[in-house]
Amino acid sequence: MAQIRDVAKRAGVSPATVSRAFSDPKKLSRDTLKRVLKAAEDLNYKPSSLAQVFRVKRTNAVLVLVPDIANVLFARILSGIERVAAENSYYLLVSDTKDDADIERAGLEMVETRRVDGVIQLGERRLGDLLPEASAARIPFVQATQPNGLPEYPVVMIDNFSAAEAMASYLLTLGHRRIGVLAGLKDRHVTQERLRGFRRALSQFDVDTSSVTVEYGPYSMAGGAQSAMRLLSRNRNITALFAMSDEIAIGAIRAAQDLGMRLPEDVSVTGFDNIEFGKYCTPPLTTVMQPAERIGEMAMTMMGNLLRGDITGGPHQVLGTELVIRSSARRLS
Amino acid sequence: MAQIRDVAKRAGVSPATVSRAFSDPKKLSRDTLKRVLKAAEDLNYKPSSLAQVFRVKRTNAVLVLVPDIANVLFARILSGIERVAAENSYYLLVSDTKDDADIERAGLEMVETRRVDGVIQLGERRLGDLLPEASAARIPFVQATQPNGLPEYPVVMIDNFSAAEAMASYLLTLGHRRIGVLAGLKDRHVTQERLRGFRRALSQFDVDTSSVTVEYGPYSMAGGAQSAMRLLSRNRNITALFAMSDEIAIGAIRAAQDLGMRLPEDVSVTGFDNIEFGKYCTPPLTTVMQPAERIGEMAMTMMGNLLRGDITGGPHQVLGTELVIRSSARRLS
DNA sequence: TGATTCAATACAAACGGTTTCATTGCAAGG
DNA sequence: CCTTGCAATGAAACCGTTTGTATTGAATCA
Numbered sequence: 001m002a003q004i005r006d007v008a009k010r011a012g013v014s015p016a017t018v019s020r021a022f023s024d025p026k027k028l029s030r031d032t033l034k035r036v037l038k039a040a041e042d043l044n045y046k047p048s049s050l051a052q053v054f055r056v057k058r059t060n061a062v063l064v065l066v067p068d069i070a071n072v073l074f075a076r077i078l079s080g081i082e083r084v085a086a087e088n089s090y091y092l093l094v095s096d097t098k099d100d101a102d103i104e105r106a107g108l109e110m111v112e113t114r115r116v117d118g119v120i121q122l123g124e125r126r127l128g129d130l131l132p133e134a135s136a137a138r139i140p141f142v143q144a145t146q147p148n149g150l151p152e153y154p155v156v157m158i159d160n161f162s163a164a165e166a167m168a169s170y171l172l173t174l175g176h177r178r179i180g181v182l183a184g185l186k187d188r189h190v191t192q193e194r195l196r197g198f199r200r201a202l203s204q205f206d207v208d209t210s211s212v213t214v215e216y217g218p219y220s221m222a223g224g225a226q227s228a229m230r231l232l233s234r235n236r237n238i239t240a241l242f243a244m245s246d247e248i249a250i251g252a253i254r255a256a257q258d259l260g261m262r263l264p265e266d267v268s269v270t271g272f273d274n275i276e277f278g279k280y281c282t283p284p285l286t287t288v289m290q291p292a293e294r295i296g297e298m299a300m301t302m303m304g305n306l307l308r309g310d311i312t313g314g315p316h317q318v319l320g321t322e323l324v325i326r327s328s329a330r331r332l333s
Numbered sequence: 334m335a336q337i338r339d340v341a342k343r344a345g346v347s348p349a350t351v352s353r354a355f356s357d358p359k360k361l362s363r364d365t366l367k368r369v370l371k372a373a374e375d376l377n378y379k380p381s382s383l384a385q386v387f388r389v390k391r392t393n394a395v396l397v398l399v400p401d402i403a404n405v406l407f408a409r410i411l412s413g414i415e416r417v418a419a420e421n422s423y424y425l426l427v428s429d430t431k432d433d434a435d436i437e438r439a440g441l442e443m444v445e446t447r448r449v450d451g452v453i454q455l456g457e458r459r460l461g462d463l464l465p466e467a468s469a470a471r472i473p474f475v476q477a478t479q480p481n482g483l484p485e486y487p488v489v490m491i492d493n494f495s496a497a498e499a500m501a502s503y504l505l506t507l508g509h510r511r512i513g514v515l516a517g518l519k520d521r522h523v524t525q526e527r528l529r530g531f532r533r534a535l536s537q538f539d540v541d542t543s544s545v546t547v548e549y550g551p552y553s554m555a556g557g558a559q560s561a562m563r564l565l566s567r568n569r570n571i572t573a574l575f576a577m578s579d580e581i582a583i584g585a586i587r588a589a590q591d592l593g594m595r596l597p598e599d600v601s602v603t604g605f606d607n608i609e610f611g612k613y614c615t616p617p618l619t620t621v622m623q624p625a626e627r628i629g630e631m632a633m634t635m636m637g638n639l640l641r642g643d644i645t646g647g648p649h650q651v652l653g654t655e656l657v658i659r660s661s662a663r664r665l666s
Numbered sequence: 667t668g669a670t671t672c673a674a675t676a677c678a679a680a681c682g683g684t685t686t687c688a689t690t691g692c693a694a695g696g
Numbered sequence: 697c698c699t700t701g702c703a704a705t706g707a708a709a710c711c712g713t714t715t716g717t718a719t720t721g722a723a724t725c726a
Contacts, residue, residue: 001445003712003713004712004713005712013675013676014675014676014677015676015712015713015714016675016676016677016678016713016714016715017674017675017676019713019714019715020675020714020715023714027673027674027675028674028675029673029674029675032674032675044468046442046445046446047446047712047713048446048447048711048712048713049443049446049447049448050386050387050390050392050446050447050448050711050712050713051387051681051711051712051713051714052712052713052714053383053387053713054383054384054386054387054681054682054683054711054712054713055680055681055712055713055714055715056681056713056714057383057681059383061426068412069408069411069412069415070405070408070409070411070412071408072403072405072408075402075403075404075405075408076403078402078403079401079402079403079429082402082427082428082429083429086428086429086436091426091448092426092427092428093394093424093425093426093427094415094425094426094427095415095419095425096412096415096416096419103419109379110382112334112379113379113380113381113382113383114381114382114383115382115383115424135377221609221610221612221613225613250610250613251613253613253615254612254613254615254617257615276554277554277583277610279554279587280554280558280583280584280586280587281614281615282586282587282590282614282615284587336682336683337682337683337684338682338683346705346706347705347706347707348682348683348684348706349684349685349705349706349707349708350704350705350706351683352683352684352685353684353685353704353705356684360703360704360705361704361705362703362704362705365704365705380682380683381681381682381683383681383682383683384681384682384683384684384711385682385683385684386683387681387682387683387711387712387713388682388683388684388685388710388711389683389684389711390711
């Protein structure tokens with residue numbers, strides 16, 4: 001492979017001039033520029049990104065920590081990240097963390113070994129829980145999920161509490177009072193937030209909050225089906241199911257139908273996230289829309305700012321959600 | 334940040350010794366090894382991956398070209414790739430190509446600029462269609478979809494022709510004769526292969542193959558819904574829909590139901606891929622299972638071999654598919 | 667005309683490791 | 697005792713760019 005020396009020799013200039021021909025062409029005379037470019041072309045010269053990066057000490061690469069790459073919601077956030085990364089010529093490394101702290105830590109180490117410039121965390125573990133304050137401070141880090149508390153680094157998230165409250169209010173407005181909760185993993189902060197929002201709506205409607213049944217489980221269809229199965233067979237008088245994700249809701253719908261119930265006549269179901277499949281479900285899923293792509297775009301934008309040293313805007317962005325009413329939940333008759 | 338000199342000084346050895354302490358510890362005496370490690374620990378020394386990579390000229394990074402990151406099937410393949418990449422300490426870069434040749438070319442250039450060691454292509458565009466033979470030969474490349482023809486580089490794929498034939502035969506066995514085809518994009522090779530397989534089954538059953546209606550469209554739920562809408566409203570006598578992906582099938586189910594049809598009583602629908610949602614559809618989707626994760630694992634394994642110089646096994650792996658019978662298709666009564 | 671300025675370019679150091687080759691000291695062999 | 701071989705270590709070159717500083721020559725100015 002041709003290198004800068006070869007081009008320099010062929011063009012009859014120094015390596016420095018060749019370098020500048022690419023990085024800062026206007027510094028060269030029209031004439032030499034043309035000669036250098038020609039020589040580079042002839043030799044099919046491509047500057048070694050390795051050498052450049054080593055010299056300049058910026059990789060233009062960002063690592064994304066994804067709890068589960070195959071999960072549709074994360075995939076959409078990733079897609080948003082990718083879009084603005086590509087626009088700004090950043091490279092994207094991705095690591096499937098399986099929500100494992102050690103893998104996440106290994107990811108952070110990649111900025112200490114200067115493999116990447118920064119990391120975007122899609123999981124909810126906070127930087128401070130992974131590294132001691134001292135080393136953490138040096139790491140360009142942005143989180144794209146609501147973590148527990150408000151860290152000092154940038155976060156882009158939705159207001160899980162309010163979104164859940166809105167959805168629960170909607171269900172209450174439809175007349176439902178005995179609502180089962182199909183929660184996600186109990187130890188997840190989002191789960192707790194959404195549960196709080198749900199409870200809050202109940203108390204706003206003067207519904208006894210002590211009697212709500214909540215069934216915890218993984219954020220997956222299988223989890224939803226299982227939770228719904230348990231919940232529905234134990235509590236026959238429930239009229240609505242408040243699921244904490246669309247996947248859970250879809251699993252629940254399957255379970256309810258397998259139990260011989262008709263939807264939404266016998267039981268209403270609501271989801272959370274607004275993944276594409278919800279629209280094509282039977283019945284189409286009423287849910288709360290979470291702007292996944294925009295979360296990703298925003299996160300990458302903030303990372304770019306961070307790396308560029310811009311500190312424009314507050315560090316915490318909370319993006320709006322919206323109720324999307326379809327037909328899996330209906331007025332209690 | 335501490336560097337190798339600092340550690341060397343503190344341990345009273347030369348940088349070379351420190352380097353060896355990490356890369357080849359058994360070359361050192363028990364005593365100095367301990368001293369070096371201690372010094373490194375004290376200074377919180379992490380070797381600069383940048384410098385290493387620059388010197389050694391291997392990045393241990395692989396680029397994955399994904400036509401659409403948010404697509405569930407690709408996400409699952411990616412997940413498989415990630416798994417074996419992580420196991421073998423490779424880093425993964427990903428680029429959403431939107432199936433654009435220029436973006437794909439830019440990806441290939443990353444090996445010429447030595448940013449990554451190789452590239453895995455999830456799209457169906459062949460290496461030879463992106464680069465002139467000469468430069469192409471130098472690029473470690475593996476493809477994880479059936480391309481047009483059989484390239485000389487490694488490919489891992491399924492047998493689309495046979496899988497489609499099997500599915501079509503199943504439909505025929507159930508008694509269906511007037512089957513509408515909900516095809517994917519017309520210019521895609523997989524689409525053509527699956528169509529060939531479908532036609533082949535028909536002719537095996539002595540069904541007139543000239544009269545089949547095929548409706549092309551994007552590999553998406555929206556596309557499927559639209560195609561089904563068109564096809565169903567024009568051909569009322571159709572008893573089954575052969576969809577070329579689960580997403581198309583799911584869109585079609587929605588469309589059929591919106592048209593007032595009952596499934597599978599009025600019309601049978603089959604999918605392709607076996608994405609998780611198919612299992613939770615109403616009715617649960619009969620489809621052909623494609624081992625997405627294993628395709629990814631296999632692809633990354635082959636990439637590893639390629640980079641290591643092992644040329645074990647033939648370059649083309651075709652992985653098995655399986656009919657998964659659920660209830661969206663039933664015997665014609 | 668000589669001094670000054672400026673644009674264009676060259677020179678060489680630097681980036682932080684790895685690796686080849688040379689050196690040293692000690693144990694084993696003759 | 698002298699040689700030989702080997703394990704442990706050090707010195708220095710090297711990887712391919714970028715960039716600060718020096719140099720050159722021509723144009724401008726007094």
